[in-house]
Amino acid sequence: MDDEEAVLAANAEFYRAFEAGDAAAMATVWSTGPNVACTHPGWTAIAGRDEVLASWAGILEGSAGRVLCMDPVAHVIGDAAFVTCGESVGNNLLAATNFFAREGSDWRLVHHHASPVARLRERGAARWRPRSLN
Amino acid sequence: MDDEEAVLAANAEFYRAFEAGDAAAMATVWSTGPNVACTHPGWTAIAGRDEVLASWAGILEGSAGRVLCMDPVAHVIGDAAFVTCGESVGNNLLAATNFFAREGSDWRLVHHHASPVARLRERGAARWRPRSLN
16 A cells, blocks of 8 residues: 555544444544644634544534545655545545554544535536435 | 754645735645645535646635734644634635645645634634734
8 A cells, every 4th residue: 555545544444433423433544643633614714633533522422423524635645644635525526635644654643624516517517416415 | 953943834835825825835735646625614625636736726716805823733643733723804704724744844724614703702803813903
């Protein structure tokens, strides 16, 4: 598995934990280092692992419904990487950026930024319509 | 100037170019490498330097009014870094993440993700009210 594949696997694990409401898995996905932040839709950034995981605990306690990650694209820059992707969370369509750092042999999430999508790009419209919304 | 200061200086230059409508400076801010992407408010990600700069050309041709970067916080991870900050663009309040990569002695922007802020966090509310909106 090369770096790009490993980053995409870590990204997929984030969405698996999100959909499953699995707080333990979510805690493992995130970095244990100092560079942890999260920008939830409609919010400004939260900083720090404890505060970020607390925000996710609240989200995971609810029922998000289906969580789909769409069209993830990974960009690896040394020991850091970012993934751009779409998210279908219940009936909401979002755009996300996930930033990972290499920690030992793992890639851990250091920052998640998700925001509502107001309109689809014409060129990508077909790709961005999740099956459940057809 | 340490890495964190250098990243914050590159971040400030992005906002200076944005407010000034300076397309040449904006082109210099962005990486010339393959890892260029941008998620504008309400949109999904655009990929590639040419397409990203074309999207900015459209923005810079308009008059954004005052552009303020608020509370930037830099996180450096080897040869990559991300900055979380608020943006006041005209009358719009946004949350942004800017991802930089070290290229030679410079830090260049590889990804910008901005999204509308629907509500202010109570704890940070005072910090997030730009002077011009008082």
